[in-house]
Amino acid sequence: MNILIVDDHMIVRRGLRDLLTEEFPSSSIVEATNAEEALRHIHASAFQLVILDIAMPGRGGMDALPQIHAAHPEMPVLVLSAHAEEQYAIRALRAGAVGYLTKDSASDELITATRKALAGGTYITASLAEHLARDVRKAQGRPAHEMLSDREFQVLKMLAAGKPVKQIAAELSLSDKTISTYRARLLDKLDMSSNAELVRYAIEAGLVD
Numbered sequence: 001m002n003i004l005i006v007d008d009h010m011i012v013r014r015g016l017r018d019l020l021t022e023e024f025p026s027s028s029i030v031e032a033t034n035a036e037e038a039l040r041h042i043h044a045s046a047f048q049l050v051i052l053d054i055a056m057p058g059r060g061g062m063d064a065l066p067q068i069h070a071a072h073p074e075m076p077v078l079v080l081s082a083h084a085e086e087q088y089a090i091r092a093l094r095a096g097a098v099g100y101l102t103k104d105s106a107s108d109e110l111i112t113a114t115r116k117a118l119a120g121g122t123y124i125t126a127s128l129a130e131h132l133a134r135d136v137r138k139a140q141g142r143p144a145h146e147m148l149s150d151r152e153f154q155v156l157k158m159l160a161a162g163k164p165v166k167q168i169a170a171e172l173s174l175s176d177k178t179i180s181t182y183r184a185r186l187l188d189k190l191d192m193s194s195n196a197e198l199v200r201y202a203i204e205a206g207l208v209d
Contacts, residue, residue, distance in 0.1 A: 069096025099123030
């Protein structure tokens with residue numbers, strides 16, 4: 001099996017190579033330091049998997065990805081990035097990638113993602129799945145709060161009613177920290193940044209009694 005690793009940092013390439021070699025000892029691993037070098041390798045050889053960094057000197061991975069996918073649509077490309085999922089993951093998948101890994105999580109998820117890609121599947125994390133579901137719901141015109149869990153919806157209504165975290169925690173027999181976690185999830189899922197936005201949304205959606 002031939003694998004191409006594309007990243008401009010030697011220490012990252014070495015770490016990926018070590019992980020892959022340990023799991024797939026018979027594989028042949030080729031390295032490239034930029035998009036142009038990667039495209040030359042892909043033109044000259046067949047690869048069963050490409051691991052592609054987004055940010056590199058010159059052309060970035062996001063620039064090269066559509067070209068790679070157009071020329072070799074059957075060749076799976078896993079995108080590796082220092083950027084959080086919400087910034088580039090959906091764009092990468094739309095451009096032809098079969099998975100998106102952040103460099104912080106690569107050591108834990110690389111092998112799982114690789115096996116999924118080699119089997120013809122798409123690798124997405126639970127958090128990315130939520131972002132994708134959110135986009136689908138928005139496209140269908142469904143209210144954003146419909147994707148909340150029952151507890152999250154309950155906390156949203158209580159926050160919108162003006163109840164402080166301590167009071168909500170007491171009424172639900174939960175810790176302040178747990179309620180704060182629910183609040184953070186609400187802000188993320190509803191794509192908001194403050195309690196004021198949550199309150200305004202709840203009022204406009206008719207969720208406040």
